[in-house]
Amino acid sequence: MKYAFYPGCVSRGGCPELYPAAKLICQRLGIELEEMPAAACCGAGVMQEKNQLFGDTLNARTMAMAEKKGLGLMTICSTCQGVMAQANHRMKSDSAYLEKINSNLAEEGLHYSGGVQPKHLLWILIEDYGLDKLMPLVTKPLRGLRLAPFYGCYIVRPTEALGIEEHPERQTSLETLIAALGATVIDFEGKTRCCGFPILTINEKNSMAMVGKHTSEAKDLGADAMVTPCPLCHLNLDGYQPKAASQAHRPIGLPILHLPQIIGLAMGISPKELGLQRHIVNTKPLLVKLGAGG
Amino acid sequence: MDLTVRVKRFNPEAEPRQPYWQDFPISIDENATVLDTLIHIREMVDGTLSLRCSCRSAICGSCAMRINGHAGLACKTKASDAMDKDGMIKVEPAGNMPVVKDLVVNLDLFWRKIVQVEPFLKPQGPEPEAEYVVPNEAMMHLSGVTACIMCGACVSDCTVLEVDPNFLGPAALAKAYRFTADPRDGDGEGVSRERLRKLSDYGGMWDCTRCGECVQACPKGVAPMDRIMALREQAIKAGFDNNNGARHTEAFTESVGHSGSLNELQLPVKTVGITNIPALLGFLPVGLRALTHGKLPPLVHKNIANVEFVRKLHHKLEEHQPEK
Ligand code: SF4
């Protein structure tokens, strides 16, 4: 099993623990990854509001690179996943648009047919890899751990770009995986809401209110930690949780884990190798509960 | 078909004044809509159930409510599609608006925001002798946004309104776009400068998080978020770029256009403005915390391979941006 790997900017930037953790678990799972050193940023939806054509062209370029290798494309970020899927959706529903984009790619010797389906690691594990193959590798099930799923907007909406109709199981994929790893799912209202990261530098008060609302809701329902497939959500929910807590005038202290980290823990990989010491919210109490040591 | 409708009820005259869930097991036709199930309950089971509806065919916009946690029109949702595997449908009043009784909410906030964007043409140039003549193509793209039936589903699920009632919100911003994108509105060139200036203020277009809830909720394909993105593009083009939102977008695009990837250290600095010392100091605690946890982005920002191509592409596409 092999994929063209698109790690995105944040897994090597603001959340430098994500990239090695994802690579490590893929290696253990026997998923081969081929990187694309010339692939550019997806634009995170930000660039698209100024110049959609530029953003879509860069994403078509990345997908064309995967296509040239004859490989499927793996993402590890809800935002990359959604932004690429949306670009795909626009190109597929407008052949003249795709042609225009291709005319700009020709100079680099690339051509995109529109046929690549970017897939988040979360979906790959359930749809392509299979939980039956994952289960035997779960040597340290996360029993007793109460985990709240937090998806990130881009991997759940808009559904028509994300192939949710053909794959309704994607809507509960995070819960499915958490349960498969032996942990208890803490369902809560905020799980598909916005983390507030996109407006962090624009309206910090609102952004912090969102962080505070979702993390305290999960905490009050008894969650030991929150799990997210999106490093941008992680930046806000983890990195800014102390600030959100002081704005909300209450303690929160809810560790936020990246998806590959919970998989790694369940496979017996050490918390250190998975970068858990790099989080802002202390993960030690969680590891003590799990008996995995700090 | 047999199903259970779980309704979130609220009666302001009953004690205690608390919302509560009530289950109604019913038997109804296979083709019934969620609205049909509610009308059935009101007529056959419990006449005190309050809800709003009129057209029953997704035209009037009266029956917006949350179905299984997400806003939509009850008359446009088939009960068989909404039912889970145990035959249950959860129905609640629309969010972000005060509940009057059961499924009826007070829409004052919704209308106030629509009024706030002045939903009528405001041409500034000299008046034409007779009617305004506009080419068909200049109006066709507005057909999507004029399809709004003012149901409030988007407002119900907006993540920003949930924490900040000051935000103009999806319906009003989409309505504003309907005018800024109208060639008759604004100056002789069709640029609605005054509107774009006001909409760039606090609580306006830049406060949207791009969460997509409104796109998902809208039963009419108005896609409010996409209109908000178009408003941002118009505002930047019209020169209203002296705010954090516009600077953020410009700096982001610059960074990718120059190096192929995002410079996460530079972005917040360029967003608040390099001379905005108080805001920059505000980043310090978070930056220090990140530093002590080995979490700071690399200090030296690396270019992607073959960055020259991306630079050229950026240059070319920034110069030839399509006009309104
Ligand atoms: S995309 Fe913007 S306007 Fe739409 S629901 Fe989200 S925050 Fe509100």
Ligand code: SF4
């Ligand atoms: S934009 Fe869509 S969801 Fe919002 S009020 Fe109009 S029709 Fe309803």
Ligand code: FES
């Ligand atoms: S009853 Fe008119 S829109 Fe549903």
